[in-house]
Amino acid sequence: MEVEVESFVPELPEVETVRRGLERTVLDRRIVEVTVRNAKVLKGQSEAELRERTVGRLITQAQRRGKYLLLPLADTETNRLTVPEDSSPSFFLCIHLKMRGQLRVEASDAEPGPYHCVTLLLEEALGGRKALRFYDMWTWGELRALRQEEIGTLAPSLAQMGEEPLEPSWGAANLGAKLRGRKTAIKPTLLDQRVVAGVGNIYADESLFLSGIHPERPANSLSPEETDRLAQAVRTVLTEAVEGGGTTSDNYFDVAGLPGRFTPQVYDRGGEPCSNCATTLTRIRLAGRGTVFCERCQPAVIVR
DNA sequence: ATAGCGCCCTGGTGGC
DNA sequence: TGCCACCAGGGCGCTA
Incomplete structure (x- = not known):
């Protein structure tokens, strides 16, 4: 099967659609392996650092801010069920699709399509595995694992970003x-x-x-x-x-x-x-x- | 302050 | 038919 990865412009609705898709498919999955095929999308973060910050951790939420996707990662040691107040995420997987980026959830044994940049191998509850893959023809997109305090380095700064237009308070x-x-x-x-x-x-x-x-x-x-x-x-x-x-x-x-x-x-x-x-x-x-x-x-x- | 660039990148298109 | 210059696009960072 030929996978087309071209010409679409991810704005708020497209990113929100992806967010909802992730919410249905990757929550509470543990990242067990990271493969980087094109490091340009890491925007300077080393593969080693991406791996250190993600492997072994759980994706606990799928959040969106503007066109950014923010996936909080929790340490496996943290028991979210019994100590919810201690479940503050250690890192966030921060993803911007820019012009051509795509996120896909695929079978772990599926061959990556063209323009494959990063694969996060996820372990499912019953031990099965699936692949969260980042594709980007132009490699303008970004995928990094940041500490909460580093999120301020995202651009445009989340602090400076305008309000969410779909929030009831906006008008x-x-x-x-x-x-x-x-x-x-x-x-x-x-x-x-x-x-x-x-x-x-x-x-x-x-x-x-x-x-x-x-x-x-x-x-x-x-x-x-x-x-x-x-x-x-x-x-x-x-x-x-x-x-x-x-x-x-x-x-x-x-x-x-x-x-x-x-x-x-x-x-x-x-x-x-x-x-x-x-x-x-x-x-x-x-x-x-x-x-x-x-x-x-x-x-x-x-x-x- | 702000407008206008170039930069990043590659597939598609139009001209020759 | 092939080659190639050119264009699109989000967002940053620089210059004027």
């Missing part, structure tokens, strides 16, 4: 405060992880389309009503995408190999008719990013 008030005083165009502002966590190119375009806001509008030019519409659109789009298991792509799969079912309205559809008014969608380059929008549904208030 127009938070977004509006972040946009205040920013002259930068709204599209690249949404991509800034310090503004809001987890939004990437797909969902920035989708949110702006849904809220009827032109991507080149200066961030601080949005009215309170527009800010409110945008915040709601971000939430709606991300929620639908999470429910759909990520964006449809020929080559996007979750950890079990299932495709995403969210279909973008504008992303990657330049030249196609707008789903709302049939106007041909415009594609521009904005702050170095491909940007698609509808000139009729997302009018520019500022005329150049």
Whole structure:
């Protein structure tokens, strides 16, 4: 079987889908062996250190912050059932998929697919084994085991990262405060992880389309009503995408190999008719990013 | 402060 | 038909 590992962009919904997949498949499994085939994804961490920090430990949770996956690892010695207050993780497996990274849970005897970088061999409760594999065609992604206090070295800094847009507390008030005083165009502002966590190119375009806001509008030019519409659109789009298991792509799969079912309205559809008014969608380059929008549904208030 | 680069990397594409 | 320059993309880090 040929395993395709190409062209998809992991943003919040895709990472969340992977997180949920991991939650179903690797919790309370013990890491018994680490194989590194391409050390570039370790981003400077030595294979020996990765091994020291992971082998023999249990994956106790699958957490997500923005586009980061954080898997707390507990020492085997720690009895989580009887001493829960002592179960603070000794290390976190920190994973960022960047552009092309993929995590897959596979049979331990399955041959690794192309672009295989790291395999964590996991021992199951009844003694069986499975493989958690990290694939990355471009090796931009990262997989490291960090101490809790080292997590601050992740970039963008988790401390500086904006709020989670799917948290109930997030909304127009938070977004509006972040946009205040920013002259930068709204599209690249949404991509800034310090503004809001987890939004990437797909969902920035989708949110702006849904809220009827032109991507080149200066961030601080949005009215309170527009800010409110945008915040709601971000939430709606991300929620639908999470429910759909990520964006449809020929080559996007979750950890079990299932495709995403969210279909973008504008992303990657330049030249196609707008789903709302049939106007041909415009594609521009904005702050170095491909940007698609509808000139009729997302009018520019500022005329150049 | 912030915009605009180059960098990391490789498969796909368009031009010749 | 083949070669090759070029592009996409997240996020950092540097420069202006």
